[in-house]
Amino acid sequence: MEWTREMRYRHYGEMTDAEEKDLLEKVNYSIWRQQFHIQPPYGLLNDPNGFAYYQGKYQLFYQWFPFGPVHGMKHWYHVESEDLIYWKDKGLGMAPEYDHESHGIFSGTGIVKDELLYLFYTANKRDEDWNRESAQSLAIMDRNGRIKKKEIPIIPKQPEGYTANFRDPKVWQDKDSDTFYMIVGAERMNHTGCALLYKSEDLLNWHFEGELKTDFEQFGYMWECPDIFQVEGKDVLLFSPQGLEPDGDSYHNVHNSGCFIGYFDKEKHYFQSNFFQELDAGFDFYAPQTTQAPDGRQILIGWMGLPDTSYPTDKDMWANCLTIPRELYIENNKIYQSPVKExxxxxxxxxxxxxxxxxxxxxxxxxxxxxxxxxxxxxxxxxxxxxxxxxxxxxxxxxxxxxxxxxxxxxxxxxxxxxxxxxxxxxxxxxxxxxxxxxxxxxxxxxxxxxxxxxxxxxxxxxxxxxxxxxxxxxxxxxxxxxxxxxxxxx
Ligand code: FRU
CATH class of the missing domain: 2.60.120.560 (Exo-inulinase; domain 1)
Incomplete structure (x- = not known):
């Protein structure tokens, strides 16, 4: 089946009952439905998004294209859990609403402030000539689970010197102050990947601090889904660089994910580390995201799938799932991942x-x-x-x-x-x-x-x-x- 642009860029609201029934029937016949992994009801799942602990529950969203097993107009699907293992289906979390997100709401993260869950995401738009426009946007979820988007992006476009491949904001609060930081995946004009750093005091007004310098200036053409956090006092920069060539046993998938362990110098906008660790030695793992559990554990969930890849479930009109949650810890300066104790x-x-x-x-x-x-x-x-x-x-x-x-x-x-x-x-x-x-x-x-x-x-x-x-x-x-x-x- 050929998926035309018209078919790929449809809003979930346009789905008819008959279409949904047909999709559900096809999925129902699939012999490959998972029993204990998060998977889409139908359509395609990709990155985990907005992973946060809020009001006594883990909130988790994922990138979702409802109409079939292809990438197209992305929505956020919502699931929720008290224990990281039994996930309650909350249905559609967010759909594109505004002109600046007319071609999908892309990946992002969640952070709790003043008893509200702030959800940051990338608004994706294509113009008449199919040129991409990216803006970073904000939605706020209240304690009743209502999610309301801000009408105007908080960062309307990428800074000078970078292409419109500018997406996947991750926000965290500095441990020594009230300041918030945001890191966004980016591509420089010379088609090399990097991450950009922003700062805010209130989560609403953001100031561009500059590019996050690393010792890896030439490392793929685009860094997707960056994430900065601490494990056992060490800073970790996690991201999914696109375009790495295979090297020994590493980087054999179409795209790969990994991290630096080192020191994040927020004054100098520099992440110091001389080693990139590929996170998964297998096949289907990409765009992981972490959050901190209330007991301090840093928990990672990844997309158990890859971009630009078709899967045997495509014929059943669904694709992909998320990994089980993994707790991160460090030994011998390496990230270890172990299944959560739950x-x-x-x-x-x-x-x-x-x-x-x-x-x-x-x-x-x-x-x-x-x-x-x-x-x-x-x-x-x-x-x-x-x-x-x-x-x-x-x-x-x-x-x-x-x-x-x-x-x-x-x-x-x-x-x-x-x-x-x-x-x-x-x-x-x-x-x-x-x-x-x-x-x-x-x-x-x-x-x-x-x-x-x-x-x-x-x-x-x-x-x-x-x-x-x-x-x-x-x-x-x-x-x-x-x-x-x-x-x-x-x-
Ligand atoms: C990674 C990614 C992100 C983007 C999203 C779109 O898989 O390409 O960079 O926000 O997927 O679905």
Whole structure:
């Protein structure tokens, strides 16, 4: 089906009952609907937006194109949770209303002030010649959940020297003063990416402070979804640079996300750090956003999907989901991501297996499932050993440790319906241990694998047949021991 501009730039309000019924029917037949991930009712989901703790609940929105599995007129869809795991569907959060946002309301964030939730977003407009115009805008949500937009943008356009690729405001309050800062993703006139810094005393009037200087002047052509926050006293700058070339095991997806850990000098507008850490070693992960929980934890949620990528659910008229929430912490100057502790509440009945394999493969008979959490502690003598998930007649999703090459590897070559195969079907990263611990979350069409308490994470959508539910262990020309616990998931 060809999606013309007219079809892509329709407002949700134009959807007829018949259209909605048709979409819901198609989605209903999809064999790949997730059981415990946030996913759109129909249409396309992308970035998490407006993530904030307000009035005793986590408020979360996501970019949403309602009419089908393509990018077009973006809306904000709203969900809410008290515990980060059970999310209540709040329906449409915000839709385009004004001329300056006639082609969509793009990504942004939320911050609480005076018992109101301030939602900052990018107003996206195309002129008659399809040139982009971007403005940063504000909406305010009150304690009754009513969201009202300001009619006029708070930052009407990008400063001199930057293109109209100027979007995704993130706002935070300085810890030592009443001052608020905003960082916005941008593209310089010479087509290199960066972030711009603004300052405000009241969240309404904003002053352009300048470009945020970093030691990475030439690093992709556009920085999307920047975010600055602190973890254990260190400053972190998270963003999604577009246009990085593959480098060793890194940056193999169409676009990638990662962070600097260092020091943010607000006087000099300088973020000092000499290392960019890719955040996810898997396939489908982009545009993550964080918020601080009331107990101080910094929680990250990402889009489990990628721009410019089609997915097998497109035919069912929906696409993408969000990752499970991850708590961030720092060890050895690296960001670790671990599933939020609340996830434990989803554990149902437990099955266990302990034993060794010597150059063999075994199927865990009682473990077959499509939705579960699995913990696996394994050690390998020398060689390759690991797990095969969602196995069926011809399908398997492989995760293994190769001690000779010192790699951990996720291979979705035979996971089921193909996804973005031009970008490869195998991802790996260096791991020097011969003993690893894995915490794996499997949903109907995804795996999230946390290695060594979140030192590495591999996120991937997979689209196996419904009956491919086997779990196997294997050791190739070596001896390996496994200690496995698997919980059914209460959804
Ligand atoms: C990232 C992104 C953002 C933009 C939004 C539009 O995926 O391109 O930069 O605000 O998606 O949906």
């Amino acid at each position: 996830m434990i509440a989803k554990r149902g009945s437990l099955t266990e297996w302990r034993g060794s394999l010597n150059s063999e493969e075994t199927i865990l008979e009682d473990f077959s499932d499509a939705v579960y959490e699995l913990i696996c502690d394994m050690s390998v003598e020398e060689g390759i050993a690991g797990l095969k998930l969602r196995t069926g007649k011809e399908e398997e999703t492989l995760f293994y440790l190769d001690t000779k090459r010192q790699k951990i590897v996720l291979d979705r070559t035979k996971s089921g319906a193909p996804i973005a195969v031009d970008y490869g079907t195998v991802r790996q990263t260096t791991c020097t241990d011969n003993k690893i611990s894995l915490r794996i979350f499997v949903d109907t069409s995804s795996v999230e694998i946390f290695v060594n308490d979140g030192e590495f994470v591999f996120t991937a959508r997979i689209f196996p047949k419904e009956e491919s539910k086997g779990i196997k262990l294997f050791a190739e020309d070596t001896t390996a021991s496994f200690d496995i616990k698997k919980w059914e998931y209460i959804t």
